[in-house]
Amino acid sequence: MTDRVEARAARLAALLNEDGTLTPAKQLPPGLLTEGDDLGAPYLEGLIAETVGEGLHALRVESGLGTPEVLARRGLSKGRLSQIERADLNPQLSTITQQADALDYDVTIVFTPRNKGRRAVRVAVKPASNH
Numbered sequence: 001m002t003d004r005v006e007a008r009a010a011r012l013a014a015l016l017n018e019d020g021t022l023t024p025a026k027q028l029p030p031g032l033l034t035e036g037d038d039l040g041a042p043y044l045e046g047l048i049a050e051t052v053g054e055g056l057h058a059l060r061v062e063s064g065l066g067t068p069e070v071l072a073r074r075g076l077s078k079g080r081l082s083q084i085e086r087a088d089l090n091p092q093l094s095t096i097t098q099q100a101d102a103l104d105y106d107v108t109i110v111f112t113p114r115n116k117g118r119r120a121v122r123v124a125v126k127p128a129s130n131h
Helices: 003-014 041-063 067-074 078-085 093-102
Strands: 107-111 121-125
Touching: 041 078, 041 093, 067 078, 067 093, 078 093, 093 107
Parallel strands: none
Antiparallel strands: 107 121
16 A cells, blocks of 8 residues: 555544544535545546556556566656656556556556446557567
């Protein structure tokens, strides 16, 4: 678990009362209970970057590849790889697919409907292999 995830879990755990009940919404810190449309673009971009970064880091660890091997396969600098995995950088889709390719994974985007009665659409995104 990353430091950010642990910090978020600690903040949420702090909202639980000792008796197991939850803190009433009106007593919660401002902005904690916002709807998706109310979240600003910078927050959403950060959330996406964090999710992608954690996912790519997990894939690298699961693949048993260290940073040097990934760098050799992908041609990234150590600093850039670190920025992506720590969510300090919101990578472009092409960077995500190239990184996944270096780890022998494909990327599939799933467009999930918010309304019932429509089907999800899956799109496979594959870069030109560079290894």
